[in-house]
Amino acid sequence: MNLLFTSAGRRVSLIRNFKTSMEKLNIRGNIITADRKKDASACFVSDYSEQVPPVSDPTYIDVLLKICRDYEITLLIPLIDPELSLLSRHSKPFEDIGIKLLVSSPEVNKICINKRVTYDFFKSNHISTPQLYSLEELSKENNRISYPLIIKPANGSCSINVNKVHNFKELIFFLHHTQNPIIQEYISGEEYTLDILVDFEGKAKVVVPRLRMETRAGESSKGITVKNSALIEAGKKVAESLPGAIGCITAQCFLTKEGDIKFIEINPRFGGGFPLSYHAGADFPGWILAMAQGQELQVSIDEWKDGIVMLRFDDAIFTTKNKI
Structure with missing residues (x-):
């Protein structure tokens, strides 16, 4: 049972966890890692590694399919956000050659x-989540919205450009320095x-x-x-x-x-x-x-x-x- 981890990066501990579990279960097979960088640390704890183009490259799917064939991969596990949507939309070529993808549906x-869509999902399923506000709401003189608030990119990750703002002046400043921003209740x-x-x-x-x-x-x-x-x-x-x-x-x-x-x-x-x-x-x-x-x-x-x-x-x- 051969496993392929894509965008392996620094996920050394995770690769080691899978190796340990395979040994415990007496599952024979290899762990293969793929990354666009030859110096990705996780690639040095796998059995084999392959350098691949960036996820945005139009040949990315074809390259992964070749790796799957060459190493007789059973299960492919992606590890970063940008390739999840891509692989979920291109699952059929992998399934056609017997590869199982550990990837959720395109809808998921x-x-x-997108954190705006995530917010809508929480609301429609009656799952409690911090309130989102529009700039129009916050600009009204008689609004009763209290600070601090959180401003962050709707498509952000790793807490990059997440800022706590304490007043309207700070909010306007960070709105001009945040790409595709959302404004959220501070919890x-x-x-x-x-x-x-x-x-x-x-x-x-x-x-x-x-x-x-x-x-x-x-x-x-x-x-x-x-x-x-x-x-x-x-x-x-x-x-x-x-x-x-x-x-x-x-x-x-x-x-x-x-x-x-x-x-x-x-x-x-x-x-x-x-x-x-x-x-x-x-x-x-x-x-x-x-x-x-x-x-x-x-x-x-x-x-x-x-x-x-x-x-x-x-x-x-x-x-x-x-x-x-």
């Missing part, structure tokens, strides 16, 4: 890639990432809430697993409301001091902090491999350990110049 990717509380495993029938099998104790460049650098039944049920509802979710769905939310859960974002892929859930016993890699082989999962939604802490730090891969 449309919902998740105070504990921020959680929920790792949700969804089977090929769209059922949420496992939900792991991770408290984001500290973040760096939009990813959790310190976190702890928390068995909160309300968060678990809320995450299950989010995932099962999506029209065609598959695999690892990563949802972000705030838990306020009043106990309200407000969702802000969904990413239909493995999040950067997933290794915490894995080390807490949530064997998403092993369970995904089992599902790919047609097995029905017999796991409980909270089949993982509470209170496991992750403290991330920088590490290094050492190689020679001729390899990069």
Whole structure:
């Protein structure tokens, strides 16, 4: 059973998690990584690696198909947002040669890639989320909207260009320095990432809430697993409301001091902090491999350990110049 991870980048821990699960399950096969950069660190912990063009290149799909044929790939797992929509729209050529894609439907990717559409999805499914405001609303003299507010790109990621504004003057400044901006109610509380495993029938099998104790460049650098039944049920509802979710769905939310859960974002892929859930016993890699082989999962939604802490730090891969 050979696996292909595309846009592997720095996802060293995730590749190692899959290797460990394959060994535990006595699954024979290789892990192949693909990235546009020869010096992507994850490519040095896989069995084989291939350099590919950027996702935006018109030949990208054809290149991946060739890699799949050459390595007799069973399962392809993309790891960055820009290629999720692309692969979801071009799934048939892969399916025609027996390749299973761990990619949600085009509808799910449309919902998740644009935060305005995500907001509409939350509202239409009665899922609590911070209110969005228009500039017209905020410009009215008699508006009762209180600051601070959050302004960020509708298509942003990794917390890039997310700014907290305290008054109308600051808002106008950041509106001129933010591409495709949205203006959102500011929510105070504990921020959680929920790792949700969804089977090929769209059922949420496992939900792991991770408290984001500290973040760096939009990813959790310190976190702890928390068995909160309300968060678990809320995450299950989010995932099962999506029209065609598959695999690892990563949802972000705030838990306020009043106990309200407000969702802000969904990413239909493995999040950067997933290794915490894995080390807490949530064997998403092993369970995904089992599902790919047609097995029905017999796991409980909270089949993982509470209170496991992750403290991330920088590490290094050492190689020679001729390899990069």
